[in-house]
Amino acid sequence: MLDKTTGIVLSITAYNDKTSLVHVYTEKYGRISYALPLQQGKKSRLMRTLFSPFAILYIDGEVKPRQDIQRIKDVQTAVPVFQLHYDPIKNAITLFLAEFLSKVIREPEPNNSFFRFLLQSIQFLNLMEDGKANFHICFLIELTGYMGFYPNISGYKKGDFFDLINGVFSAIRPNHSYFLSSMEAGVFYKIMRMNYNNLHLFQFNRGERSEILDYIITYFKLHHAGFQELKSLDVLKALFD
Structure with missing residues (x-):
């Protein structure tokens, strides 16, 4: 079926010599990959210029269950982010x-x-x-x-380590190598x-x-x-x- 949704462009990747794939996170359907033709027609060229990273678009396209690649009928800028x-x-x-x-x-x-x-x-x-x-x-x-x-930043005290595996601050140095020193942990708490x-x-x-x-x-x-x-x-x- 055809449906309209708002989408945020994540990336474009090559698919074959005639088509690229544009990967979009959409409001209604989550992540979708759309086929983007590489023809030189005016409409195709215009569509390609719209699909820059983080472009916010209104997309009118196919939504077919269990199909990895969908097709676009029309696309327009929803919010300009020049x-x-x-x-x-x-x-x-x-x-x-x-x-x-x-x-x-x-x-x-x-x-x-x-x-x-x-x-x-x-x-x-x-x-x-x-x-x-x-x-x-x-x-x-x-x-x-x-x-x-x-x-988890609760209970932080100056001098604590930060355990990157467990995601918590600790007064005791973790017994593995994935942790931040007390100085690094202080900066991490700050951010x-x-x-x-x-x-x-x-x-x-x-x-x-x-x-x-x-x-x-x-x-x-x-x-x-x-x-x-x-x-x-x-x-x-x-x-x-």
Whole structure:
């Protein structure tokens, strides 16, 4: 059947010499892969320009159960997010987070609260100015909650370690290698107080921000089976170096 839904573009991958696949997280159906023709017609060219990472679109397309690839009838911009592509910092963050989400969102089922989180986060990033270099850190911390492994920060005391496997602070050094030192754990506790409205209050140098991102990625790798390497990570770090 044909149906309309709002979707957020995650990535585009090659399929064959005539078609690409655009991977979209939709409001009604969760993650969907749509066939995107590579013909040179005016409509095909226009459609391809709309499918940039984190584009927010109205999509009119097929929804066939048990079919891996759906087809698009029509697509329109739902919310313009031009700054994500014109601002170099926002663009690097967009490419990184879109790739990150492509790795961790696997289930096709819809999740309304998660979709609203993505939608509001993308719109906030598009408009924000102060503190944008911290946006991806805050986003990933919030994402752990939707993935089901938000860190437990209750009971933290200065000098505690942070156990990356169990997601808790501990006064006793864990008996494995996946933990943060007391100094690193203090920084981690600090970023857990971040939200989109106070990002500008958290001052980190480039090295600190890179280390924080490495902690978070390690945490995801430990809690999300099959997590793959991120091609855009080095680009993001280079921008802040």
